[in-house]
Amino acid sequence: MATFEEILKECHGxxxxxxxxxxxxxxxxxxxxxQRFGNDVIFKLPxxxxxxxxxxLPAVHGGVVGGFMELSAAIHLVMMLDTPAMPxxxxxxxxxxxxxxxxxxxxxxxxxxxxxxxxxxxxxxxxQTKREEAVATARAxxxxxx
Amino acid sequence: xxxxxxxxxxxxRFVGALRQCQVLGxxxxxxxxEGLTIELPYNESHVGNPSTGVIHGGVLTTLMDTASGTMVIxxxxxxxxxxxxxxxxxxxxxxxxxxxxxxxxEAYRVSRNVVFTRCxxxxxxxxxxxxxxxxxxxxxxxxxxxxxxxxxxxxDDTFEESNKVKV
Numbered sequence: 001m002a003t004f005e006e007i008l009k010e011c012h013g014x015x016x017x018x019x020x021x022x023x024x025x026x027x028x029x030x031x032x033x034x035q036r037f038g039n040d041v042i043f044k045l046p047x048x049x050x051x052x053x054x055x056x057l058p059a060v061h062g063g064v065v066g067g068f069m070e071l072s073a074a075i076h077l078v079m080m081l082d083t084p085a086m087p088x089x090x091x092x093x094x095x096x097x098x099x100x101x102x103x104x105x106x107x108x109x110x111x112x113x114x115x116x117x118x119x120x121x122x123x124x125x126x127x128q129t130k131r132e133e134a135v136a137t138a139r140a141x142x143x144x145x146x
Numbered sequence: 147x148x149x150x151x152x153x154x155x156x157x158x159r160f161v162g163a164l165r166q167c168q169v170l171g172x173x174x175x176x177x178x179x180e181g182l183t184i185e186l187p188y189n190e191s192h193v194g195n196p197s198t199g200v201i202h203g204g205v206l207t208t209l210m211d212t213a214s215g216t217m218v219i220x221x222x223x224x225x226x227x228x229x230x231x232x233x234x235x236x237x238x239x240x241x242x243x244x245x246x247x248x249x250x251x252e253a254y255r256v257s258r259n260v261v262f263t264r265c266x267x268x269x270x271x272x273x274x275x276x277x278x279x280x281x282x283x284x285x286x287x288x289x290x291x292x293x294x295x296x297x298x299x300x301x302d303d304t305f306e307e308s309n310k311v312k313v
Binding site for chain 1: 163164165166167169190191192193194195196197201202203204205207208209210211212215227229230231232233234235236237240292294295298
């Protein structure tokens with residue numbers, strides 16, 4: 001079986017990253033998906049009863065929203081920077097702006113604000129029905145080199 | 147297990163009602179008026195880095211959001227559902243694979259509108275943390291809390307009476 005580094009290397013060659021996402025257990029657990037539009041990538045967290053926190057509203061668990069945004073940022077860096085390994089998260093700051101409702105898909109897009117030789121700064125926006133109405137916004141630092 | 151400790155009973159019912167927490171396998175193991183601890187056993191499906199077997203930061207975020215949010219409920223005189231306003235996490239070292247992780251949370255300030263929390267994730271020695279988190283939760287008021295949810299969490303314990311005396 002190919003190691004994760006081998007999968008990464010092969011995907012950097014084909015520019016198709018589905019095998020990377022498939023190889024990450026947590027991505028499968030929450031159901032993370034993505035679609036590329038040229039250089040733009042939109043990540044998707046499909047509606048899934050297992051991701052619910054508050055059962056009465058119902059709302060997606062805030063931690064799952066955070067995990068989805070964090071993982072989207074890491075995969076975004078893998079795609080944009082051809083990293084040889086998974087970037088390691090250093091810190092993460094997350095603002096919840098609106099309820100993230102169950103029964104709906106959630107989307108995220110990422111922007112690399114600054115990329116140094118060792119660290120990258122990424123912002124992530126998440127929405128459900130309208131892109132302009134963000135449900136959460138986050139900022140993260142990742143270590144690029146092991 | 148929880149009859150003599152209303153904090154633990156309430157925390158366990160609250161976490162038990164959150165589907166994602168059950169999917170991940172969280173257990174509230176300790177709780178009192180000052181703090182609480184949730185244990186999360188290692189599970190292959192939590193892995194974020196297949197090269198190292200280290201669990202994903204998102205699992206830790208969910209654990210810390212849950213521990214902090216549950217502590218908020220135990221810190222308030224009456225059951226109130228408090229949405230998370232924001233949280234900030236420092237990942238100070240990678241969690242060791244194949245070992246449980248523990249989140250210890252406390253509410254260090256309860257104001258009229260906001261509750262502020264701290265949470266530390268460790269693997270047995272809190273002096274050697276894996277992650278730290280500070281968060282703020284908005285108080286929406288007991289009257290805004292869905293009665294169904296309140297009934298689910300408060301159950302028939304005498305928590306509110308005992309907490310009112312203390313506050």
